[in-house]
Amino acid sequence: MSAMNAFDPRLTPARPDLASARLAGTVEAARFVEGTRHVIAWPVAPMKAQPSPEAPLVTEALFGESVTVFEITEEGWAWGQLDADHYVGWLSAEALAPLDGAPTxxxxxxxxxxxxxxxxxxxxxxxxxxxxxxxxxxxxxxxxxxxxxxxxxxxxxxLEAKETDFVAVAARFLGLPYLWGGRSGAGMDCSGLVQVALTACGIACPRDSDMQEAALGKAVPFSGDATELKRGDLIFWPGHVGIVEDEATLLHATAFFMAVVREPLSEALLRIEAASAPVRTVKRLD
Incomplete structure (x- = not known):
């Protein structure tokens, strides 16, 4: 874990009362535990920021993914960290099974x-x-x-097979409902779409758009002219990310349409700037 993200609560399994043993000497906590690895046994397991059914969804764990669990409460909540992208949160303990055999x-x-x-x-x-x-x-x-x-x-x-075109992978999800925190066949948010598509190509990708903006690719100059963009460029606004399909088209999961859509790039640039903010960063993957 990079120093930049060392104390990001989304990525750091540490609370005042409990923390991962590997953080001993780095963070303050009343108790440190090693944690136990489990596997997700539900088709999709919602991960929450708090142990409550009413808490907002922060991400989803998919069947067969592994998680290191540091606490299981009497109320049936498990606090842990997903092994793939290191996201920390609360899952239903009923969604977990013992880790038994590596996925194939x-x-x-x-x-x-x-x-x-x-x-x-x-x-x-x-x-x-x-x-x-x-x-x-x-x-x-x-x-x-x-x-x-x-x-x-x-x-x-x-398991080791890799897709070769993450833009084409993202396009398969056109029409899928927008779901805040989603990264499954039930729905996706903007960063979930990017993460799923890049992961399918063997490219490690953080979960949230600000993490992706910091970690992925190389920043390229952008004056606002869509012709400067190339297929596969990631466009970041505050709180949002989209994928350039070509100089005329943007692929993204957006709450505006409540779906994964293919939108004219020039229209999207104008609409999002008018509604929230101009483009903050364009990142180009190697």
Whole structure:
């Protein structure tokens, strides 16, 4: 973890009463614990900033992702840190299972059903989102066999497989509902879309737009002329990020349309500046 983010509460598992043992000597806390790794057993597990059903969603953990848990309360809340992007928050303890075996495959469809047997006519027991991780133990007809059920093998890829065009990945989610804190097939926010698309290409990506602005790519000059932009550039406004599809088009998840949309770039630049602020940064990935 970089020094810049060392004490960001979104990324630092530390409270006045409890902190990760690896932070001993760095932060002050009444108690330090090692934490225990678990795996997400729900199709999607909401992560909250506070242990309350009414608390706003800050991000989502997907099936098969791992989390280091430092506390489980009597009320059934688990406080922990996601291993992939280091986000810290509260999950339902019921969403967790013991870590047992490393994932072998990931979901490449926007959503895929899990069947109790090798037949598409059976009622599915769950729907897994793009990027969910699972352990495949074998195959049967056209299905991959997992501990939780049968999944159409064409909707999976080996865990190490990488997409080659994150802009094209993002475009697959066009029409998906906008959801603050979302990064699943149920909905996404602007930074969730960027994170999911880049992660699919093997590019490590932080969760929130300000983190992405600080960590990703190289800043390039931008005078406001859309012709200066290239496919794959990330445009950052205060609290928002979009992906340049080409010099005429922006891909983004936006609350304005409450969806992932393809919007004329010049119109988006004018609309967002009038509603909130001008472009703050343009980052170009290597």
């Amino acid at each position: 495959h990931k979901v490449t469809a926007l959503r895929t059903p899990v069947f109790p047997g090798p037949s598409i006519k059976l009622p599915p027991t769950a729907l897994l989102s793009f990027g969910s991780r699972l352990v495949v133990t074998g195959t049967r007809e056209r299905f991959a066999v997992t501990e939780g059920g049968f999944i159409f093998a064409g909707h999976l890829a080996p």
